Amino acid sequence: MSSEHIFIYTLVLMGLLGLVGAIVLYLTAKKFKVVEDPRIDQIEGLLPGANCGACGCKGCRDFACECVRRGNLDGLTCPGAGAAAMKNIASILGVDSVDAARNIAVLKCNGSCGARPLTYEYDGASSCAVMDAVGCGTSACSYGCLGCGDCVSVCRFGALRIDESSKLPVVDEKTCTGCGVCVRECPRHLIELRPEGRRNRRVWVACSSRDKGAVARKICSAACIGCGKCAKVCPFGAIEVTDNLSYINPDLCKACGKCLGVCPTGSICATFENITKDKATE
Amino acid sequence: MRYSFKIGGIHPAPNKIASRRIEIFPLPMRASLPLTQHIGAPSKAIVGKGDKVKRGQLIAENSSFVSAGLHAPVSGTVVGVEDIVMPWGKSSRSIVISATEEEHLEDSHDREKYWCDMIPSICDRSLSERLTADEIRTKILQAGIVGLGGATFPSHVKLSIKPEQKPEVLIINACECEPYLMCDDALMCTYPGRIAEGVELMMKAGGIPRAVIAMEDNKPEAAAAMREALQENKDISLRILKTKYPQGGEKQLVEAVTGRRIESGKLPLSVGVVVNNVATAFAVWQAVATSQALIERVITVTGDIAAGERKNYMVAIGTPFSSLPLTLPGEAIAIVGGPMMGRSAVRLDAPVMKGTSGLTVLKRPERRQPLACVRCGxxxxxxxxxxxxxxxxxxxxxxxxxxxxxxxxxxxxxxxxxxxxxxxxxxxxxxxxxxxxxxxx
Structure with a gap:
């Protein structure tokens, strides 16, 4: 048998085998075809793909399936996708879009290096969870930020970073989606999701210390001492002091900024310029 | 043949270098008593600011079944119920009592008499025969006794055993497998008879027919003392185990003594065993025979660098660590408990608690950067x-x-x-x- 024959036989044989295989595959694909709603793929395309779990589903694909299965958006929101994407998803499903307020993470601790002297040494594993399990951290405050950046490492959107000078995490307002993964991660529960607020104006108490005023002040110069001045000055009754700690209710707060001026320790933070006492009275 | 648990274990240097004598440490002028000194619901304070309290008086009661009461370790006035910083830096709600000079002197006198009158070695069995199980349990509950080995589980709960649970053996944990610590060793050398009586009371309270006192083979003095105290007693035996860490772990101990393995998530009672610490047995005897509540315990002050004398002290619960005679050089770290399971202490003005077994002062170890796991196993x-x-x-x-x-x-x-x-x-x-x-x- 010459080499030409071998070549031709091989070609024919392999071609036939390929043909049989193709027919089998074609028939199998026909027989076991799964009809999937094309909207699932469309919706998934609009989602951020971070699989953060903020919606309560197992991931972005699961969220898309759930949307299509229910046929409406009741109780289903993806904070990561944003309002515009949610509107598009609603239009794909043919339902009215629900306006959900955008939430942004804020840190309820302002104990930067300058405000809170480091009193203890810690040479264990660099993780807030480990640090919290063995003691109180490097400062005397047993409520404040530990600064190892567990929140930074879990953020899927890169919206958190540790500030070099203050050693506290900083939230990037633009990229934060309010998914809440960092809220669950922080061993000291220092991160809170607060509504974005009108014209991006937000006011919050940047302290979580429940120590008595004198003790808290000794440990950290930026601590809330529970004096209640802010609660007195608030015209909307949005501020309440419990356990030596003030809390601003975001539903009642109108972000007027009056509390900022009266706080003796500067533990109230805002996203806008502080109105000084004089200006407020003028 | 020496008994031991089978799987795993390590052999750290025992470093049992403290003296075996128990020194009665003076009462503090100011005592702080955290409301959470035990596992379970925190105790509920029943005294308030300005109240006068007597030594041994109940100042906080059980808030649920799994909880324990607290008693005043010194007579004095309640300064307040406030947050006190624990050795590891976190704060905890505590009752603070301050004593005057006269009260302090009177208490000290009473206490000295109490410890001098105690005959250490004779084992008197009449007590456990006279009292019923319920009476003993009530006394244990009233004295606020918790497991003194470190886990601080309320003892009255452990001894509330239904007959259908079939308790077969009470194991008294005297292993003290933690390096450096010697408080149980010292207690056994000093009050062996009282411990034996305490064990009998516990057996009666739980309806347990047999008891085994288990200790590691690095305590020959304590073993000899206990053997002498148990001579007349057929129900309590002594079992010497191999020195291996963690021999005193509950499941390890049960395996070493009885050869039975406890299933995951089950209690020792599932294999018919109850485990209690040897110091708890002594506290039970104190509560039943002398009606003294759990207001003092033995702690070991020890370490590898100059830390004053390495000694065992009988201290009142609530005494601040800083009043103990020890100097802390700059290169030292203090650990509440032993070096294996203890917690690094940053605040020595914190009080001694029911579960505190000692204070270990070690030279600050050079911490190497962790390297990658090499899967060595x-x-x-x-x-x-x-x-x-x-x-x-x-x-x-x-x-x-x-x-x-x-x-x-x-x-x-x-x-x-x-x-x-x-x-x-x-x-x-x-x-x-x-x-x-x-x-x-």
Whole structure:
């Protein structure tokens, strides 16, 4: 048998085998075809793909399936996708879009290096969870930020970073989606999701210390001492002091900024310029 | 043949260098008593600011069945119920009592008399024959006794055993496998007869027919003292175990003494065993025979660098560590408890608590940077529970709580054998502890 024959036989044989295989595959694909709603793929395309779990589903694909299965958006929101994407998803499903307020993470601790002297040494594993399990951290405050950046490492959107000078995490307002993964991660529960607020104006108490005023002040110069001045000055009754700690209710707060001026320790933070006492009275 | 548990275990240097004498340490002028000194619901304070209290008076009561009462260790005036910083830096709600000079003198006199009158070696069996099980349990409950080995589980709960649970043997844990600590050793050398009586009372209270006092073979003096005290007694035997850490772990001890293994998540009672610490037995005797509540305990002050004298002290609960005679050089670290399971102390103005077994002062170790895990399996060999510590630690680090749960993370007793044996100095236990905390949610 010459080499030409071998070549031709091989070609024919392999071609036939390929043909049989193709027919089998074609028939199998026909027989076991799964009809999937094309909207699932469309919706998934609009989602951020971070699989953060903020919606309560197992991931972005699961969220898309759930949307299509229910046929409406009741109780289903993806904070990561944003309002515009949610509107598009609603239009794909043919339902009215629900306006959900955008939430942004804020840190309820302002104990930067300058405000809170480091009193203890810690040479264990660099993780807030480990640090919290063995003691109180490097400062005397047993409520404040530990600064190892567990929140930074879990953020899927890169919206958190540790500030070099203050050693506290900083939230990037633009990229934060309010998914809440960092809220669950922080061993000291220092991160809170607060509504974005009108014209991006937000006011919050940047302290979580429940120590008595004198003790808290000794440990950290930026601590809330529970004096209640802010609660007195608030015209909307949005501020309440419990356990030596003030809390601003975001539903009642109108972000007027009056509390900022009266706080003796500067533990109230805002996203806008502080109105000084004089200006407020003028 | 020496008995021991089978799987894992390590052999750290025992360093039992403190003296075996128990010195009665003076009462403090000011005592702070955290309301959470035991496992279970915190006690409820029944005194307020300005109240006068007597030594031994109940100042906080049980808030539920699994809880324990608190008694005033000194006579004086309640300064307040306030947050006191614990040795590791976190604060805890506590009752603070301040004594005047006269009250202090009177208390000290009473206390001196109490300890001088105690005849250490004779074992009097009439007490346990005279009282009923319920009476003994009530006395234990009223005295606020908790497990003094460190876990601080309320003793009256442990001894509330129904007959259908079939308790067969009471194991008295006198292993003291933790390096440096010697408080149980000292107690056994000093009051062996009283301990034996306490064990009898516990057997009666729980309806347990037999008891075994188990200790490691590095305590020959204590063994001799206990053997002498138990001469007349057929129901209580002594069992000498191999010196191996963690021989005093509950499940390890049950295996070493009876050869029975406790299933994951089960209590020793599931195999007919009740485990109690030897210091608890002494406290039970004190409560029943002398009606003294748990207001003082033995602690060991020891370490490897100049820390005053290495001694055992009988101290009142609520005494601040800073009043103990020890100087802390700059290169030292203080640990509440022993070096294996103790917690690093940053505040020595914190009080001694019911579960405090000692204060260890060590030279600050040079912490090497953790290297990569080389999969050598040293931690797997060392784990006394037969777990895979390197794996659980990785799950803890990567936040894989479900996987950690599936791999029995809750079986971990946090003995630290894994971190001790790791050639790469990895903080294995730290992350397992995180996984244990988070996997619960």
């Amino acid at each position: 040293a931690c797997v060999d060392a784990c006394p529970m037969g777990l895979e510590p390197y794996l659980l630690s990785t799950y803890g680090r990567l936040r894989m709580w479900d996987e950690a749960r599936e791999n029995d993370v809750f079986d971990c007793l946090e003995c630290g054998a894994c971190s001790y044996s790791c050639p790469s100095d990895r903080p294995i236990l730290d992350y397992i502890r995180v996984a244990k905390q988070r996997a619960k949610l």
